[in-house]
Amino acid sequence: MSTGSARPKTPVALAAPGSDGAGSKGSGGSEGATAFAPPRRATISDVAREAGTGKTSISRYLNGELAALSPDLRARIEAAIERLDYRPNQMARGLKRGRNRLLGLLLADLANPYSVEVLQGVEAACHALGYMPLICHAANEIDMERRYLQLLTTYRVEGVIVNALGVPESMLKPIGSGGIPAVLVDRTVDGLDADMVGLDNAAAARLGVQHLLAHGYDDLVFVVQPFERVSSRREREAAFRESIGESIGGPADASARTLAPHARSVRATTQVLDLREDASVEAALAALDAHIADAARRDARCALFAANAPVALRLALHLKAKFGVQWQQHAALIAIDDPEWAELAGITTIRQPTHEIGYRAVEFLHERIEGMALAARAAEFPGELVVRASTPG
Amino acid sequence: MSTGSARPKTPVALAAPGSDGAGSKGSGGSEGATAFAPPRRATISDVAREAGTGKTSISRYLNGELAALSPDLRARIEAAIERLDYRPNQMARGLKRGRNRLLGLLLADLANPYSVEVLQGVEAACHALGYMPLICHAANEIDMERRYLQLLTTYRVEGVIVNALGVPESMLKPIGSGGIPAVLVDRTVDGLDADMVGLDNAAAARLGVQHLLAHGYDDLVFVVQPFERVSSRREREAAFRESIGESIGGPADASARTLAPHARSVRATTQVLDLREDASVEAALAALDAHIADAARRDARCALFAANAPVALRLALHLKAKFGVQWQQHAALIAIDDPEWAELAGITTIRQPTHEIGYRAVEFLHERIEGMALAARAAEFPGELVVRASTPG
DNA sequence: CTGTTAGCGCTTTCAC
DNA sequence: GTGAAAGCGCTAACAG
Numbered sequence: 001m002s003t004g005s006a007r008p009k010t011p012v013a014l015a016a017p018g019s020d021g022a023g024s025k026g027s028g029g030s031e032g033a034t035a036f037a038p039p040r041r042a043t044i045s046d047v048a049r050e051a052g053t054g055k056t057s058i059s060r061y062l063n064g065e066l067a068a069l070s071p072d073l074r075a076r077i078e079a080a081i082e083r084l085d086y087r088p089n090q091m092a093r094g095l096k097r098g099r100n101r102l103l104g105l106l107l108a109d110l111a112n113p114y115s116v117e118v119l120q121g122v123e124a125a126c127h128a129l130g131y132m133p134l135i136c137h138a139a140n141e142i143d144m145e146r147r148y149l150q151l152l153t154t155y156r157v158e159g160v161i162v163n164a165l166g167v168p169e170s171m172l173k174p175i176g177s178g179g180i181p182a183v184l185v186d187r188t189v190d191g192l193d194a195d196m197v198g199l200d201n202a203a204a205a206r207l208g209v210q211h212l213l214a215h216g217y218d219d220l221v222f223v224v225q226p227f228e229r230v231s232s233r234r235e236r237e238a239a240f241r242e243s244i245g246e247s248i249g250g251p252a253d254a255s256a257r258t259l260a261p262h263a264r265s266v267r268a269t270t271q272v273l274d275l276r277e278d279a280s281v282e283a284a285l286a287a288l289d290a291h292i293a294d295a296a297r298r299d300a301r302c303a304l305f306a307a308n309a310p311v312a313l314r315l316a317l318h319l320k321a322k323f324g325v326q327w328q329q330h331a332a333l334i335a336i337d338d339p340e341w342a343e344l345a346g347i348t349t350i351r352q353p354t355h356e357i358g359y360r361a362v363e364f365l366h367e368r369i370e371g372m373a374l375a376a377r378a379a380e381f382p383g384e385l386v387v388r389a390s391t392p393g
Numbered sequence: 394m395s396t397g398s399a400r401p402k403t404p405v406a407l408a409a410p411g412s413d414g415a416g417s418k419g420s421g422g423s424e425g426a427t428a429f430a431p432p433r434r435a436t437i438s439d440v441a442r443e444a445g446t447g448k449t450s451i452s453r454y455l456n457g458e459l460a461a462l463s464p465d466l467r468a469r470i471e472a473a474i475e476r477l478d479y480r481p482n483q484m485a486r487g488l489k490r491g492r493n494r495l496l497g498l499l500l501a502d503l504a505n506p507y508s509v510e511v512l513q514g515v516e517a518a519c520h521a522l523g524y525m526p527l528i529c530h531a532a533n534e535i536d537m538e539r540r541y542l543q544l545l546t547t548y549r550v551e552g553v554i555v556n557a558l559g560v561p562e563s564m565l566k567p568i569g570s571g572g573i574p575a576v577l578v579d580r581t582v583d584g585l586d587a588d589m590v591g592l593d594n595a596a597a598a599r600l601g602v603q604h605l606l607a608h609g610y611d612d613l614v615f616v617v618q619p620f621e622r623v624s625s626r627r628e629r630e631a632a633f634r635e636s637i638g639e640s641i642g643g644p645a646d647a648s649a650r651t652l653a654p655h656a657r658s659v660r661a662t663t664q665v666l667d668l669r670e671d672a673s674v675e676a677a678l679a680a681l682d683a684h685i686a687d688a689a690r691r692d693a694r695c696a697l698f699a700a701n702a703p704v705a706l707r708l709a710l711h712l713k714a715k716f717g718v719q720w721q722q723h724a725a726l727i728a729i730d731d732p733e734w735a736e737l738a739g740i741t742t743i744r745q746p747t748h749e750i751g752y753r754a755v756e757f758l759h760e761r762i763e764g765m766a767l768a769a770r771a772a773e774f775p776g777e778l779v780v781r782a783s784t785p786g
Numbered sequence: 787c788t789g790t791t792a793g794c795g796c797t798t799t800c801a802c
Numbered sequence: 803g804t805g806a807a808a809g810c811g812c813t814a815a816c817a818g
Contacts, residue, residue, distance in 0.1 A: 091549060
């Protein structure tokens, strides 16, 4: 209630020129209670005065050039800083130095546990390397994504880590090879030639498929959100198809047969599930129901392979609604991503080393910021199979 | 790993300068591939030159003072900006203006869905009001919390939204009444007299208790993390006890009896569960098991009341491990917070209007930033009961 | 060892 | 209408 929608559509503010919010400004003085003029934060000059010295020495002290300060001066500075509760203004520092130690982190969807986990890795690395992550959450709105990318540019971050939805090419101009260093997480972006960190999708999909085949499932359905510009979705799906081909000795080489000696015929299908539209979800779910029913009729063992956690959740909810608490006995489910509730729901997953992914992303970025200028690299981490109740047999 | 602790205790800086990365610096020139000298971003001066005018006019244009510009000049400026792909440097702006439109958002734990949801509300409000949220994630580390608070100060954010773990008093000096405006979310902080936004804990606990009593449960156990400095935990627990008192016509007035006409005796206990320590978790869980077993023996109907989602998850995992998929039939569970998996797990919850909480927090802060100086306010939003399988009967 | 002098990129009087 | 000049808080040459 009373929240967003009906607000006066403010011009632009941060993102562009236009208005700067008329009003307020004049109301400056004393008004209600505690009218203490906000004790302006001390500046370096204040400290210099207080310590009876020049700004330079203060600056030196702040930057750890302690060797160049007499013990006495140093003590006075220390005291002055303490007395004034002085904190150097990072903005000013950044302005002067040309570097502000800010890293932009653009996340497509924080509601996806994957993002939060990667974030934690990013934070850890940032602390270790002395950066401050500026977290931007696109909330699945491609428009937000664009705005944030601009904003980051505007704040002159030294680098950006992008887990994109699908930036419209043009937005990329400022980042990448020419401009501010960038590293992609989980998915590549078409026009952009930058470092990339993520899951080894091919291996992960294969891992899942092999698990499923080994457990006797022979009707596999890969469920994934619309591919759009998300490379990982596409890669996972492709790997899903391929690894089935290999495993059952399809067009691939025969050596793979050892994996499934009793060469049987396996069905592989893909079902797109657009979580953004209820109608689409309904339709897809209905299709899936039909598929499952058909499989049962054919006496085939059907398993659903969710491309990621959000899809898995939707699927699990549906299966549970349809088959009850014991749904696992009616339809198998495996998913890439291992959210905390997977254990509770008893869903077999392929866990990504999210922390490492985030950590490495920052390391890559750091190297780039420090000047490294080689061809774009890619770090693909292996996933780990976590077997649970949803893939019995 | 390798993170903070062992750093050479340098004076101030971002938190710790010291090694500013020796090396690199000199390697400036041409190295590997694309050795294009990073095309320095255009500045306002560049634009002025390009447009054949002074910086002032550019600035005017940027700030929407279009009225003061001849159509011609305006057009030239527009073109120049376009040509140079110019973006004003927010840092510089902030430095000059004294306000940078940055809001600090200090979150205790992003892994808690609650935080993410509040965050979304905060973001929405920020966009509407023209702020840029600077998200800081303390990851349950009180030390991080302190560091971030300092950092925010250092970046001169205009205000902070704090969902604290327990800042050690001293850290609060800079924020609150005297210094930078702050608003607390979900929990108050002892020494701090600031605006506060959160759930109406008393009402929420009562809602849960009444639901439980109405369904015939008569042995209620409130499970909560160590109270420490987290006011909401304390409040919820207190309200839990009180509302049971009222409802069964304890010390409270008799009118409440209508809620539980057949005045029976109800047991109310509290169990602390420290999620940070495995040993503690084990012990608490064992105690709970004993309690449940005892209740069964006494033929009492026992229900667990989780103070928040993390606790609920831990509890549900345990119950499931103990009683199997059908655990809901052996022990009832209700929780404050309504994470997305609650539906899947079939857990009755009391949902918080998280989005609004975040939104309102920013509104409060905005008012404060704009100069309002009245006594601290508090906004307590009501929770909403969502009944699911975990509280049958 | 220490202070003086220029700015970083932008806004803002204050004249023209 | 438009621009020149003076800083915001800080760092980085250069002199002493």
